[in-house]
Amino acid sequence: MPELPEVETTRRGIAPHITNQTVKQVIVREPRLRWPVPDNLDALLIGQAISEVTRRGKYILADVGSGCLLMHLGMSGNLRVLPIDTPLKKHDHVDIVFDNEQCLRYHDPRRFGSLLWVEKPVLTHPLLAKMGPEPLGGDFDGDHLYQQSRGRTGPIKNFIMDGHIVVGVGNIYANEALFLSGIRPDRAAGRVSRPRYHRLAENIKKVLSEAIKQGGTTLRDFTGAGGAPGYFKQYLRSYTRKSWPQRMCL
DNA sequence: CAACGGACCTGCCTGC
């Protein structure tokens, strides 16, 4: 479920609470995530302070100087900052414990997410090196989509969900942006016109930034017992529809 | 290289 807006909301939620905090303990209760959690993660992190928390695609990067803790929420993951004595729930797989008696707790029922260590320079890591541009960054626009799509016969929906083309557009927002742009999701990517790609790129930006704005309203819940409800759902026009509408009623 | 299917995993929903 976490798409880019949820990941960014998570990043913004945890960053103020863990930046400049020093790791004093690492507790791995379940290392079997998408990839195994490194068994020397404690040695790598203990005694180090988090200098900043950034994001690339759907990865959250906690910088500790010598390298980065790379976190992905998969489909069902979440990260919260909690007092260390907060009772455990099922699937609370990892705690990064800080000097201030708070911990960053990674929870992920389906274990599709990951916690990895990457050496600097971080962006040369295989998982990050071949990523497409950030949809909300300056390198992404309709021309980029248009040029990358030439000759491609697969559905445009798959195309915009391909992280090598643009990162962070998952199923829900792909549907939403295509709907707003009046483009059928099953249309061959290479057969969509340049003007439509311009409209699509703008709608991707619009949908993602609006969702991040909505996520921002729940930020106060990232510490303590609350969760992040995700108010954006109520705005979605297309996600729950089974088929492309005969007529669009906007 | 592009396209596609498989794999990973659990919670939730449906139908018997």
Place this chain on the structure above:
DNA sequence: TGCAGGCAGGTCCGTT
């Protein structure tokens, strides 16, 4: 009520 089965859904990887 219970259980089996299907589905969701990000992303890497292997195969065509």
